[in-house]
Amino acid sequence: MSVVANLSRRPAPVETGPFVIGLDPGTDSPHINYATPRPGAAITQADVADLVTAFHDAGRKPRLEYVTGCAPGLEALLIEAGFAVEERHDYLVCSTGSFDPAPVPDGFRLGAPVTDTQRMAMISVQNEAFGGAPTATVADAARVARQQAAGGVAIMAVDGNGGCAGGGQAVPPNGGVSEVAGIAVRPQCRRRGLAGAITAAVTARLFAAGADIAWLEASGTESWRVYERVGYRPAGKRLYIALD
Structure with a gap:
């Protein structure tokens, strides 16, 4: 639901x-x-x-x-x-009991984007990480701002030069449950523990706001390992399907 x-x-x-x-x-x-x-x-x-x-x-x-x-x-x-199947993904669930915080790797800091410029920078990194163009629009930033205003979470990672290195989001909780999505890290910043830190930061903010359960999707074994280290556990399958 x-x-x-x-x-x-x-x-x-x-x-x-x-x-x-x-x-x-x-x-x-x-x-x-x-x-x-x-x-x-x-x-x-x-x-x-x-x-x-x-x-x-x-x-x-x-x-x-x-x-x-x-x-x-x-x-x-x-x-x-x-309709034709696009993808099948596993989804994982994290509770307050299974959650295991992850440290922020040296050279990065995490925080919520508070301006449209910051939101667009985060979205650009997410788009690039998921195979899209590394761009974002004002409408994209407005969408994130609406989500934040409604109780959702957005976290961006900033490197030592002030550039956006990654980000992640979560929708406003409903009935104590929220979806975490868009966990992304620039290619040159990967394999340092940043994805886990972003996932943990988003999840921690959800739990601090009163959510009981957070869930997300894993598209491959590498992301699966990242999420499991933070406390997410397999719970089922999700289907992506469309009509061309």
Whole structure:
């Protein structure tokens, strides 16, 4: 339900049948504008068709991200409707009991971005780390600022020259649960423990604000090891699937 709540906080959310689409008029990125099913809801092929129509009406690419265990039969319905799997990721969960803080490596300092310039610098590093262009817009900065104002977390790492070396974020907690995302480090700053320090800093701020559970996704064995050292433990699978 934390993902449902997160998408419902987007500037222009749409509810269609058992789905919630988190729409943001400030960007057409499918990684921002996507849907998720309500856990445990009964879903039909007609619901999927209505979902596609809602995306098309909004001028966005039909795309979903969801925990497979919350809607076991949905993938087959989506495939039948022409969707194609993009990725399958493991997700991990950290509680206050399993959390293990990580030190900040020498030569770096961590803090929350408080200006749009700082937010754009952080987002640029995140975009680059995940294979995109190392740029960011004012709309991107505004999105992070809204998240922070609503109780979310953003942490950026700064190197000795004052440049942004990495960053990470978390959405505002819902029911004591929050998603951590966008943990990124510039290539030249990796393998020094910075990713773990950023993850730990984001998680610590969530717990200090009253969250009980933080969760995130691991896309590979290297990131998995980083997150496990901070106290995250495997909990299930998430599916990324879209209609071209």
